[in-house]
Amino acid sequence: MSGVLDFAVSFPRGRADVQRMHAASGVPVADILAITHAEGFPVLGDGETAWELAVRAAREVLDRTAVAPEEIRYVIYAGSGAWDHPFWSPAAKVAHELGIGRAHCFEVANFCNAGMAALKVATDRLDLGGEGYALVLVGDRLSRMVDYTDPESKALFNFGDAAAAMLVARGQTPFRLLHTAMRTDPSWSDYYLGEHRPGPDHPGRVAIRRAAHRKGLAAAYVENFTALIGDTLDAVGAKLTDVDHLLINQGDQDMHRRLLAELGLPAEKSVFNYHRLGHMGGADTLIALGGLRDEQRLRGGELILLATSAMGFSWGITALEYQR
Known part of the structure; x- marks a missing residue:
């Protein structure tokens, strides 16, 4: 593997x-x-x-x-x-x-x-x-x-x-891939779109625009992450109590804490970098994982879940086992 x-x-x-x-x-x-x-x-x-x-x-x-x-x-x-x-x-x-x-x-x-x-x-x-x-x-x-x-x-x-x-x-x-579970809800596909910026100051530049506000996206994040975590734990034969670290894309701190509360996981099982970093794209979860590694907070056999999300909208859970 x-x-x-x-x-x-x-x-x-x-x-x-x-x-x-x-x-x-x-x-x-x-x-x-x-x-x-x-x-x-x-x-x-x-x-x-x-x-x-x-x-x-x-x-x-x-x-x-x-x-x-x-x-x-x-x-x-x-x-x-x-x-x-x-x-x-x-x-x-x-x-x-x-x-x-x-x-x-x-x-x-x-x-x-x-x-x-x-x-x-x-x-x-x-x-x-x-x-x-x-x-x-x-x-x-x-x-x-x-x-x-x-x-x-x-x-x-x-x-x-x-x-x-x-x-x-x-x-x-050191980080064995145990399982990956991902899904997309295409009903959100047009919620964000890129458009070319007008004017001579931004030739060829693209700006992200949001459509008219629509309720339900924050709930969709929690629901999809929760379901995918369940699927992942079933696939690897584990329970929520076996999760040692849940690292999440740093897009919305309120959603981050809401998901942990929904799962019943303490904040200590996650990483919060909002005080010093923005949403650093797809590198978010690797930044968090790198911090755990640098601080020597990883132990052999630990189960690490990386929760990633994307416009479109897609969600994913990647399960890693840390092997010293």
């Missing part, structure tokens, strides 16, 4: 600033802080690209594991599909930069659920047989698609940027 041999996260040098959001949108600072929970957080700066962040994270992983580029068989780049350039393969660009010349390079677009969806694709391919490794990259440019001049976009003001790299291998790995 395959799993994650190692992973790393890379942050940009730019910073989002609540005061600037307030000046651009006119939304009161208190209302923005109710969404961001932090005065600032990392975003892509001028001249920075998501693929370069992904290269940095990938290099860290390859250096740490001493895996040679020629041993990589798959390079999968996961995100929203709004890459740094249109009609372009960031997976191939990263592979070229890293000297990976014989891998199959392709993209998986499922917004902030894409990283875990790509991990499942990678493990499935490796489990079918053959030698080598898969490199799964998570990279997006969410902050670049937020229109801070639009008060109706304030729910997106917490969008930050980060990239991650996971090295996937067969056999014994």
Whole structure:
């Protein structure tokens, strides 16, 4: 069975600033802080690209594991599909930069659920047989698609940027993939749409727009996550009390706490980074997992659930077993 041999996260040098959001949108600072929970957080700066962040994270992983580029068989780049350039393969660009010349390079677009969806694709391919490794990259440019001049976009003001790299291998790995359960409710497919920004100041730029407000999305998050957690625990033969860590995309702190309460899990079994980070795209759960690893809070045999979600709307639960 395959799993994650190692992973790393890379942050940009730019910073989002609540005061600037307030000046651009006119939304009161208190209302923005109710969404961001932090005065600032990392975003892509001028001249920075998501693929370069992904290269940095990938290099860290390859250096740490001493895996040679020629041993990589798959390079999968996961995100929203709004890459740094249109009609372009960031997976191939990263592979070229890293000297990976014989891998199959392709993209998986499922917004902030894409990283875990790509991990499942990678493990499935490796489990079918053959030698080598898969490199799964998570990279997006969410902050670049937020229109801070639009008060109706304030729910997106917490969008930050980060990239991650996971090295996937067969056999014994520190993070063994036990099960993946994912589903989409397509009735929400048009709730958010990208549109080209008008005017000469933003040529080619895309802004995310929300349709007329519709009730029920927060409840859908809790209901879908709860159902998928149940399916996952049944599949791995575990109970809720066996869950050691439940790590959730950092999109909405209220939903995060509501889900824990619904499940009866204490806050100590999750990670809250809202005080210092925004919603860092598909890297959220890996940032949380990295924090647990760095703080030596992981123990052999622990069951870790990664709860990811995405516009569209999709939800996923990825079950990992930590093996010291």
